Amino acid sequence: MLPVPENEIRCPRCGTGIPASARFCGACGYAAARLVPGETLDGKYQILEKIGEGGMGEVYKARHLHLEEIRIIKVTKPDALGEGRDPRRFQEEARMATLVRHPSVAALYDFSRMPDGSYYMVWEFIDGVTLEEWMRRHAPLPLDQVLEVSRQVLAGLAEIHAQGIVHRDLSPDNILVHHGRDGRLVAKIIDLGIAKRVAAESLSMTGTGLFVGKLKYCSPEQAGALAEGKVLDGRSDLYSFGVVLYEMLAGRPPFEAQTPEAYLGKHLHSPAPPLDTSRLPVRSGPALSAIVRKALEKDRDKRFGSAREFAGALERASPEATEAFTPAALPLPDVEPPRSKPVALLVLAGALLAAAIAGSYYIVRRPASRPRPSKPAPTPAPAAQPTPVPTSGPDQVIVAPRIIEQATPVETPAAAPTPTRPAAAHPEHTRLPSPKPQPSPAPPTPAASSAEPEETAIQGVPTPEKLRNMLRNWESRPIDRRAHRAMDVANAANFWVATHPGDPFTDELKREVTGALKTQALAAVDNHQPFYARMFHHAYRQLRFAPPDPDLAQRVREATK
Secondary structure, X not given: OOOOOOXXXXXXXXXXXXXXXOOEOOOOOOEOOOOOOOOEEOOXXXXXXXXXXXXXXXXXXXXXXXXXXXEEEEEEXXXXXXXXXXXXXXXXXXXXXXXXXXXXXXXXXXXXXXXXXXXXXXXXXXXXXXXXXXXXHHOOOOHHHHHHHHHHHHHHHHHHHHOOEEOOOOOHHHEEEEEOOOOOEEEEEOOOOOOEEHHHHXXXXXXXXXXXXXXXXXXXXXXXXXXXXXXXXXXXXXXXXXXXXXXXXXXXXXXXXXXXXXXXXXXXXXXXXXXXXXXXXXXXXXXXXXXXXXXXXXXXXXXOOOHHHHHHHHHHHOHHHHHHOOXXXXXXXXXXXXXXXXXXXXXXXXXXXXXXXXXXXOXXXXXXXXXXXXXXXXXXXXXXXXXXXXXXXXXXXXXXXXXXXXXXXXOOOOOOOOOOOOOOOOOOOOOOOOOXXXXXXXXXXXXXXXXXXXXXXXXXXXXXXXXXXXXXHHHOOOHHHHHHOHXXXXXXXXXXXXXXOOOHHHHHHHHXXXXXXXXXXXXXXXXXXXXXXXXXXXXXXXXXXXXXXXXHHHHHHHHOO
C-alpha cells in the first residue's frame, strides 16, 4: 500500500487516501471526521487538529476563543448518516466524569450536543506524553519516578472509586505524564470512556459478556474469573495498576503473549514472574517485590483492599522510609545536617531480643572512643537509682524510640552542683542505661537553672500519663523546637503502639499524635515555614499507624517549591 501525502489521511474502512479536511471517504462513504480544522464549535471552540480516534469517538485539539486556552474535545463517532453509535454510553461517561474532582484525574469542563444530535465533551488539555511513550523512552524508570507516578495515580484512583466508579481500562496509554514546575513528573488519569459506575450495572452498555479493556493489563475478573452474581469493583483497577507498576520497575510487563486467548490464560492462571530487584535499593527491593506480588494476586480478596492501602504500602517501601528505621539513620536524615563528631554504630542484638519479650528496647549510637574522667564521681545510692548511669557520656542517642531513663529524680534540689559536668547538655544527647553497673559521674546541674528540660524525655517506664505529658510539653514549645523533636514524638508513639496493641490508651495515642503532627505541618505551611513543614510531614510519614494523606503531602510539596 502506497503512503498517503502529509495533507491526507487513510480511510479506516477501505484504506483509500482522502483529504484530511474531508468528512467522508469518497470511495466507501465512511465518516472520516466529525470536525475539521478551522471550524468553530458552539461559537467558542476553534478546532485546531484531530489528534486521535477510539472505539467510541474522535479526539480533537481546540482553542477556547474567549479564554485563550487549549482544550481537548471528544466527539461521538458518527456513521455516514451522522448518528452516534450509542449516545447513552457517551452521556454516562460525561455524567461520571463530572463526579470526579482530583488533581490526578483529567478535568471535564463542558458537555453538550452538536446540531445533528451527537454529543461532545470538553476536557482539560495536558501537554505531556502517555506513560506508555515515556516508558518506551526511559524504561525501566528510576525508582523515584516510579513512586511519584504511583502516588499520584493511586490518589486519583481513590477518588474515582470513592464515586462508585471502576475505570476498567487503566493502562500506560491512559496515564499522561509531564514535568511539573519543580521538575518532578506529574501524572493524570485520562479517558473514563469505558469507566462504569458500580451502581449503574443495569445499563449493560457494553453488551452481555463483551470484554472491555486492554488485554495486557486486564484483571482476572475482566478475563472471566468473576463468579456469578458478583460485580466488578475497584480491585480490578488495582490489579491493572499492579501490571503497570511491574512494567515501570522491570522495563517489561509481567505477561507477554501473541494472541488474545494467551493473554487471558496468563491473567487467569499464570503467576507473575518474580520482580528483578537487582537494580533497586537493597532495603526497598524485597518490599517492592512483595507489593507487586500482592497487587497481582488472582484472588481479588488477597489484593490490596483499596488504592489508599496500596499507596501506603509503597510509601513505607520508599528508600526514605526504609532508611528512617535503621540504626544508620538518624531522625530526619534529609533535613538535619550530619554531626561532625565521628561515631560508630553498635546494634544491641540481645536488647532487641529482650524487646520482643519485655516490651522495650534501645538502639544506641556510641562514640568510637572517649576518655574517662580523671576523677570518677561517687556512685549513686542503689535505692535512689534502680539503673546505673553509664560513663560514656551524653553522646548516646536513642534512634527509635527516644524514651529514656534519667539517673536523677524528676525533682532534684537546686543546691546540688557538680564540679565535673557542665550544666546544660546538647538537646540531641540523651542518657541510656548501661548493660553493666559502672562508676558514674555526679548528676548534672538541674536543667531548670540553666537550660530547657528535654521535652520529649520520659522518666522511667513509659505510662499513658507520661506520654500525655510528653505530648503536652512538646506542643507548648516554640515551632523550631517542635519541628526538631517531631521524630521523637513519632518514635515514642510507634514504640508504644507496637508494644501495647491491646491497651485502651493505644487508640487515643494514635489519634492524638496523628492529629498533632498533621496540624503542625499544615500550620507551618500556612505560616510560610516550608523547612518546618517538611520536618513535621516527615515525622507524620514515619508513623506506622497513620494513613497516607496525599492532600497533606501535596500541600507540603507545593510549599517547598
